[in-house]
Amino acid sequence: MQLQPIVTTPTATTDAITDAEAGALARAVVNLSRAWKLSDAESCILLGGMSPRTWARWKDGDIGRIDRDLRMRMAHLMGIHKGLRYLFKEAARGYAWMRKPNAAFGGFSALDLMLRGEISDLSVLREWLDAERSAW
Secondary structure, three states: OOOOOOOOOOOOOOOOOOHHHHHHHHHHHHHHHHHOOOOHHHHHHHOOOOOHHHHHHHHOOOOOOOOHHHHHHHHHHHHHHHHHHHHOOOHHHHHHHOOOOOHHHOOOOHHHHHOOOOHHHHHHHHHHHHHHHHOO
């Protein structure tokens, strides 16, 4: 028996975050930083070690080029925000939850976990929130 070649159909869609979407994410992350009451240093860590000068420009509305890693970090942050909004009826409770010690995280807060600086930490927290929400 001889194997037959498989004809594949190329996909026309892409999962990449476009430049326009990245710009919108950047503006949303600036607002999210205010809502979560993050310090400039905390915001820079969550954004992968962004320089304070670049962060200051973002807050002034001057968003430059955004690389792939930063796009994914911002997408995770917005996913975390979405998960909190689903879990907490009052937005302020969700924002406060970010800083509260949590037994599920070994007594650390969600923000403590995210401030370790790795993109995987953002991903894990996002998945945890999604799992908590889906349990209902």
